[in-house]
Amino acid sequence: MTSPAESADRADALDVRPITEAETPAWIRALDLGFLRSPGISERELADRAAGIDPRRTLGAFDAGRCVATFRSFPQELTAVGGTVVAADAITNVSVQATHRRRGLLTRMMSQDLAAAKERGDVVATLIAAEYAIYGRYGFGPATWAARWSVDVPRTGLDRRRAVPDDGGRIDLVDGAEIRKLGPELYDRVRRAVPGAIDRPERWWQVATGVLRTRPEWTEPFFAVYRSAAGEVEGMVAYRTDDRWGEAKQPLNTASVLWLLGSTPAAERALWHYLCSIDWVTTVTSGDRAPDDLLPLFLPDPRAARITMRADWMWLRLLDVVRALEARTYEGEGELVLEVLDHAGLTGGRHLLTASPEGGSCVPTSRSADLTLDVADLASLWLGGESAVRLAAAGRVREERAGAARKADALLRTPRRPWCPDIF
Numbered sequence: 383m384t385s386p387a388e389s390a391d392r393a394d395a396l397d398v399r400p401i402t403e404a405e406t407p408a409w410i411r412a413l414d415l416g417f418l419r420s421p422g423i424s425e426r427e428l429a430d431r432a433a434g435i436d437p438r439r440t441l442g443a444f445d446a447g448r449c450v451a452t453f454r455s456f457p458q459e460l461t462a463v464g465g466t467v468v469a470a471d472a473i474t475n476v477s478v479q480a481t482h483r484r485r486g487l488l489t490r491m492m493s494q495d496l497a498a499a500k501e502r503g504d505v506v507a508t509l510i511a512a513e514y515a516i517y518g519r520y521g522f523g524p525a526t527w528a529a530r531w532s533v534d535v536p537r538t539g540l541d542r543r544r545a546v547p548d549d550g551g552r553i554d555l556v557d558g559a560e561i562r563k564l565g566p567e568l569y570d571r572v573r574r575a576v577p578g579a580i581d582r583p584e585r586w587w588q589v590a591t592g593v594l595r596t597r598p599e600w601t602e603p604f605f606a607v608y609r610s611a612a613g614e615v616e617g618m619v620a621y622r623t624d625d626r627w628g629e630a631k632q633p634l635n636t637a638s639v640l641w642l643l644g645s646t647p648a649a650e651r652a653l654w655h656y657l658c659s660i661d662w663v664t665t666v667t668s669g670d671r672a673p674d675d676l677l678p679l680f681l682p683d684p685r686a687a688r689i690t691m692r693a694d695w696m697w698l699r700l701l702d703v704v705r706a707l708e709a710r711t712y713e714g715e716g717e718l719v720l721e722v723l724d725h726a727g728l729t730g731g732r733h734l735l736t737a738s739p740e741g742g743s744c745v746p747t748s749r750s751a752d753l754t755l756d757v758a759d760l761a762s763l764w765l766g767g768e769s770a771v772r773l774a775a776a777g778r779v780r781e782e783r784a785g786a787a788r789k790a791d792a793l794l795r796t797p798r799r800p801w802c803p804d805i806f
């Protein structure tokens with residue numbers, strides 16, 4: 383039998399390194415095994431997925447030449463509170479095969495990647511965590527949250543006879559080519575106004591419209607565009623329907639939203655109302671939205687919208703506390719001394735934050751701290767979605783001065799929750 387120490391030694395002996403371009407197909411197959419996906423993959427899917435992978439930022443662990451662990455990062459833009467965009471190290475495709483787990487392979491790949499991101503000057507690292515328990519140990523904290531709703535259309539109280547937006551705008555059904563033409567500009571406006579949102583490279587639109595096939599089961603969705611009374615493109619939605627009928631021939635279709643964008647509340651309202659007006663559709667599922675999404679408030683009876691999922695979404699790892707705190711604006715004016723603990727030594731230290739609605743300055747200080755907190759908890763507070771009072775009550779943040787958590791909330795919390803509309 384092998385002892386844990388011997389297993390750890392064996393993991394150390396494994397090669398963890400960036401892959402070569404020629405190794406990409408084997409790396410993708412290893413990732414699919416790690417994500418419990420069927421090993422069969424078409425040549426087209428393999429080629430379309432490989433085209434999105436930069437081998438220089440793609441790590442593999444190799445045991446006797448076989449890829450047994452995968453890890454990849456790519457450059458990403460993340461919107462901070464106030465609209466400034468910061469450079470992020472987006473981490474994805476993390477897997478360690480069931481035969482090689484719990485021998486430290488993830489820890490080795492993560493340490494390499496975060497060190498490289500720090501060296502490059504990225505302000506944060508981002509990821510969507512498969513399981514809650516994995517990433518806190520590396521200094522990540524949940525920073526955006528998501529909710530899904532299921533709308534019982536007959537209960538909404540909306541007038542089913544109404545067919546067009548009641549605000550002078552219009553909705554048109556369009557094809558994927560039109561979405562590729564109109565989508566990037568609209569999305570860019572939306573994401574710069576939403577803390578927690580990330581950029582969508584051209585590849586995102588190609589995948590969303592089926593030009594690139596990165597999943598075997600892709601079918602073309604419906605696409606609709608909303609234009610305001612002034613003719614401006616302000617909203618867009620992609621959805622699928624399921625052609626379900628009851629035994630007495632009642633139409634019972636569900637319209638499942640894949641993504642819905644509005645640069646104005648009016649655009650969001652018009653699109654949700656449109657989805658609830660489609661003949662045959664009795665249920666609308668929302669896809670992943672911010673936890674404080676306006677959807678229920680657009681319905682005469684908000685109880686028609688039932689929450690079906692609510693969870694943490696994007697996790698953040700601050701790589702540079704000073705640049706992160708200086709990249710955002712604040713809800714009020716004030717000073718706060720933060721003692722930030724980072725056991726990995728990537729950032730942290732005691733800093734004086736001088737905050738205002740125009741921005742902030744952050745400098746090392748020897749003044750006594752108001753709050754002591756782990757870098758992972760500061761990540762949860764940074765986008766304004768978590769409360770320092772709440773974290774203090776849970777014993778995660780320590781108040782060194784009475785009332786400091788409340789003061790931190792007055793500066794850092796935002797009226798709307800941060801939101802990352804995408805999975806990556």
Ligand SMILES: CC(=O)SCCNC(=O)CCNC(=O)[C@H](O)C(C)(C)COP(=O)(O)OP(=O)(O)OC[C@H]1O[C@@H](n2cnc3c(N)ncnc32)[C@H](O)[C@@H]1OP(=O)(O)O
Pocket residue numbers: 416417473474475476477478479482483484485486487488489490509510511512513515516519
């Ligand atoms: C951003 C993304 O891609 S999210 C997708 C993550 N991938 C998956 O969930 C796929 C299935 N799981 C896996 O592939 C692997 O189990 C991984 C990647 C989660 C972990 O890889 P491993 O090499 O086993 O992790 P490693 O041995 O470095 O573990 C380090 C520590 O994290 C802990 N840990 C790792 N995974 C988990 C988990 N899923 N739940 C709880 N603790 C975990 C280990 O116990 C270990 O703790 P210790 O230091 O106290 O002993």
